[in-house]
Every structure is written in C-alpha cells, then in structure tokens.
Amino acid sequence: MVEPSLAELNLAELSLGTAALAVLGFSLHLLLLRVAQQPYVSPLLLALVALALIVTGPLVFQLAPSLIFLYIAALPVAFFALPPSLYLYAKALCTRTEWRWQWRDSASYWTQLLALPLAVLIYTLPEAEQQALFFSESAPLQGQALITAVLFLLATLLWLAISLWYLLRISRRLRRYRQQLRQVFAADSGKRLYWLDGLMAALLLNWGYAVLVLLTGEQLASPWFSDTGVLLLALLLVWLLCYCGLQQQPGFAEVFSKADSQAPAAAEVKEVEEVKPAGADKYQRSALGEAQTERIANKLQQAVYQQQLYLDPALTLYKLAEQLGVSPQYLSQTLNQRLQQSFYDYINEARVAAARQLLQHSQDSVLSIAMAVGFNARSSFYKAFKASTGLTPAQYRAQNQTQAAKAMD
Numbered sequence: 031m032v033e034p035s036l037a038e039l040n041l042a043e044l045s046l047g048t049a050a051l052a053v054l055g056f057s058l059h060l061l062l063l064r065v066a067q068q069p070y071v072s073p074l075l076l077a078l079v080a081l082a083l084i085v086t087g088p089l090v091f092q093l094a095p096s097l098i099f100l101y102i103a104a105l106p107v108a109f110f111a112l113p114p115s116l117y118l119y120a121k122a123l124c125t126r127t128e129w130r131w132q133w134r135d136s137a138s139y140w141t142q143l144l145a146l147p148l149a150v151l152i153y154t155l156p157e158a159e160q161q162a163l164f165f166s167e168s169a170p171l172q173g174q175a176l177i178t179a180v181l182f183l184l185a186t187l188l189w190l191a192i193s194l195w196y197l198l199r200i201s202r203r204l205r206r207y208r209q210q211l212r213q214v215f216a217a218d219s220g221k222r223l224y225w226l227d228g229l230m231a232a233l234l235l236n237w238g239y240a241v242l243v244l245l246t247g248e249q250l251a252s253p254w255f256s257d258t259g260v261l262l263l264a265l266l267l268v269w270l271l272c273y274c275g276l277q278q279q280p281g282f283a284e285v286f287s288k289a290d291s292q293a294p295a296a297a298e299v300k301e302v303e304e305v306k307p308a309g310a311d312k313y314q315r316s317a318l319g320e321a322q323t324e325r326i327a328n329k330l331q332q333a334v335y336q337q338q339l340y341l342d343p344a345l346t347l348y349k350l351a352e353q354l355g356v357s358p359q360y361l362s363q364t365l366n367q368r369l370q371q372s373f374y375d376y377i378n379e380a381r382v383a384a385a386r387q388l389l390q391h392s393q394d395s396v397l398s399i400a401m402a403v404g405f406n407a408r409s410s411f412y413k414a415f416k417a418s419t420g421l422t423p424a425q426y427r428a429q430n431q432t433q434a435a436k437a438m439d
Contacts, residue, residue, distance in 0.1 A: 046261035047088035050268045054082040057272040070129045073118035074275045083108040085264055099160045103153035106145040109189055113196035114138035120200045124207035128286045148185055151178045197230050212374035213362055214347045219407045221281040225274040236263045288348040318360050326364040329354050340380040343406040347373045378414040389427045396423045
C-alpha cells in the first residue's frame with residue numbers, strides 16, 4: 031500500500047482527529063489515576079477508550095495505511111463497547127449507594143460475542159478481498175468476504191437498535207434519578223446531570239449526520255456534508271464527555287454512608303408496630319402507622335418552621351431525620367404519604383415563606399434574601415419562588431409595595 035504524500039493529506043481531518051485524541055489521552059491519564067478510589071469512573075474510562083479507537087481513523091488512513099484493515103476490524107469492538115459503557119456510567123452517577131463493578135454489569139457487553147468474531151473475520155480476509163469489501167463498489171463478493179459483508183450489515187443494524195435502546199434506558203434512569211434527588215436534597219444544583227441529556231442529543235446528532243454523509247456526501251459535494259464535519263462533531267462530543275465527566279461526582283455521593291444505614295432502629299420499629307392500624311398502607315414493608323406519621327409530621331413542622339432548620343443550605347433528608355430522631359425511611363414516608371410533598375418541596379416552601387416576609391419588610395437585595403433563607407443559588411431561589419407564588423421575587427416585592435401604597439392612601 032502506497033504511503034500518502036503531503037498533498038494528499040487532509041490537514042483539517044488530521045487536526046481534528048489529533049485534537050480529539052489529545053483530549054482523550056489527557057482525560058484517560060487522569061481517570062486511570064482515580065479509578066481505584068473512584069470506581070464509578072471505570073465505565074467512563076471504557077467509553078473514552080472506545081472513542082479514542084474510533085477517532086484514530088484520520089491518522090490511520092492518512093499516516094499509516096498499512097494499519098487500515100486492523101483499524102476497520104477493531105471498529106465493531108469499539109462501537110459495541112460504547113453504548114453499554116455510557117449506560118453503566120450514567121447508572122453509576124445515579125445510584126443511591128456507592129457503585130462498584132459487579133459481574134452482572136459485564137453482561138451488558140454481550141454484543142462483543144458478535145463484535146469479536148466479526149473483527150476476526152475482517153482481519154483474516156485476504157488483502158484483495160478486504161479491498162473489494164470496503165473500497166470497491168463493483169467487485170463481486172463470495173465465500174468469507176460475503177459472510178463478512180452480511181455480518182457487518184447485521185452488526186450495523188443491531189448496533190443502531192442497541193444504541194437507541196441504551197439511550198432510552200439512560201433517559202428513563204435520569205428521570206427517575208431526578209425524582210429521587212427531590213426526596214433527599216433541598217438543593218439539587220450540580221446534581222441534576224442535565225449535561226447527560228446534552229450528551230445524548232450530541233450522540234444522536236453525530237450519528238445522524240454521519241449516516242447522512244455516508245449516504246449522500248459524495249452526491250451533494252457540499253462542504254456542509256463531509257467527513258470533516260463528522261470529526262468536528264466527534265471532537266465536540268469528546269470534549270463534552272471529558273470535561274463534564276472529569277468534574278462530575280455521583281449525585282448521592284455525600285449521603286452514601288447514610289443511605290446504607292437508613293433502616294429504622296429496632297426500638298423505633300417496635301414502637302411503630304404498636305400504633306399501626308389494621309390493613310395495609312401505601313408502604314407495604316413499612317411498620318409506620320397513622321398515629322406515628324402524625325407525630326413525625328408535628329415534629330417536622332416544629333423543627334423546620336420554629337427551629338428554622340431550613341436555613342441550612344446543605345440540609346438533607348438524613349440530616350433532618352437525625353435532628354428529629356427518626357429514621358430517614360419514616361421521615362420520607364411521612365412527607366410523601368401524609369404531607370404529599372417531597373423533601374425538596376417541603377423545605378423550599380419554608381424558605382419561600384421566609385423570603386416573602388423579607389421581601390415585604392426589608393430592602394435587602396434578592397440575592398441576599400435568597401442566601402439568608404437557605405438557598406445556595408439564585409436560580410434555585412427564582413425557580414422555587416415562582417413555583418410557589420406565580421411571581422418572580424422582584425414582581426412580588428413590587429406588587430406588595432403597590433398594595434401598601436394604596437392602603438396608605
């Protein structure tokens with residue numbers, strides 16, 4: 031195979047591929063240093079390895095043509111490793127207890143049972159048949175080349191289906207995770223993982239654009255539909271995953287140790303069983319009865335509103351349960367079953383009530399008031415305040431000032 035001349039090199043593609051590999055190499059180095067202490071990054075590490083293999087294409091095709099078919103043979107392995115790795119990484123970030131690799135997680139890579147034999151078939155083809163299969167539109171295929179072509183097509187269709195299935199699973203897990211956050215935290219800023227939604231959108235855009243280029247790029251002969259565009263989108267995808275992945279902690283990381291010990295104490299269970307009414311309630315496995323939920327609800331209201339525990343910006347369900355002397359499980363059940371509110375809504379309702387008083391009777395800035403009542407971000411305060419009152423804090427203050435002026439007249 032003839033080595034390319036400088037005139038034949040596509041410098042734009044080489045630059046984009048090199049930049050993507052540089053970002054991936056730097057990120058992989060950092061992740062390897064962290065994986066022993068932070069096992070949740072191991073699926074991310076596998077995803078980045080797969081991406082690194084995929085984006086080496088421009089360098090292989092233009093600088094090392096003798097490795098082209100080895101690269102093509104490795105592509106099924108890399109592509110089939112990517113969707114389960116991203117799913118396991120999302121799962122690791124969303125879990126309520128510390129995530130560690132389990133044998134059952136390895137089952138997510140069952141598609142390698144197809145990818146590995148396909149890789150072997152591609153690599154062991156005679157060079158003439160490799161050329162006919164991947165770079166000739168008219169050469170007839172037979173024998174191993176024909177089998178390989180059929181399996182490659184089936185593998186491509188299977189990969190598309192599996193990728194969409196995993197993206198759907200990630201989306202469903204994120205939706206459930208964000209609901210769980212509201213049961214534990216009064217402030218979920220930095221935990222909502224919206225960048226994963228952006229990552230999935232970027233993946234779909236990248237895949238759709240790549241397919242469009244593959245099918246119509248040569249016919250359209252447009253700079254908007256080219257391999258360079260595919261690599262640019264791939265670089266943006268790599269940057270997003272690396273930048274956010276290196277900074278992101280699991281959403282429940284600060285309460286991992288407490289989540290493992292949230293079961294009610296034996297004495298508390300005995301007390302609750304004595305007051306439990308006949309008949310099953312909403313929480314089938316709970317010993318909590320009506321009288322007990324009322325007692326916990328009263329303690330909760332006193333602690334939050336009279337003792338002003340809502341002022342703690344880092345307040346969590348576990349910290350509040352410890353203050354009340356009840357189990358987090360029973361406190362959560364009381365909030366959801368009796369008060370019909372999440373922990374997030376209950377605490378922020380108390381904060382908004384305090385903020386309304388300050389907006390009416392002080393001239394402090396909105397940001398100062400937000401911090402004073404326990405919010406740790408201006409955006410969280412605005413969102414909670416408008417959800418409660420239907421007005422922004424500034425509109426609420428202006429409305430009350432107008433009403434006060436009219437009353438004085």
